[in-house]
Amino acid sequence: MNLTMVDVSDLLNIKAGETATIIGRDKKETITAEELAGSAGTINYEIVSRINPLIPRQVVA
Numbered sequence: 001m002n003l004t005m006v007d008v009s010d011l012l013n014i015k016a017g018e019t020a021t022i023i024g025r026d027k028k029e030t031i032t033a034e035e036l037a038g039s040a041g042t043i044n045y046e047i048v049s050r051i052n053p054l055i056p057r058q059v060v061a
Contacts, residue, residue, distance in 0.1 A: 023047070 006022065008014045019026065023033055033044040040047065 004022070006020050008020070021029070021031065023031060023036060033047045037044045037047045
């Protein structure tokens, strides 16, 4: 299954349909694979290698 769940219950003013950036940049905020790995107790390579290859990618240059 291509499913990811993100707990946003601690955030205020979240509405259905809003964008959730898991890795990358959104306006002035940035989260790296290294930061996500630190939260998950793993390494950055494991984070990026576990992203299902069937999930569409958007590359912004």
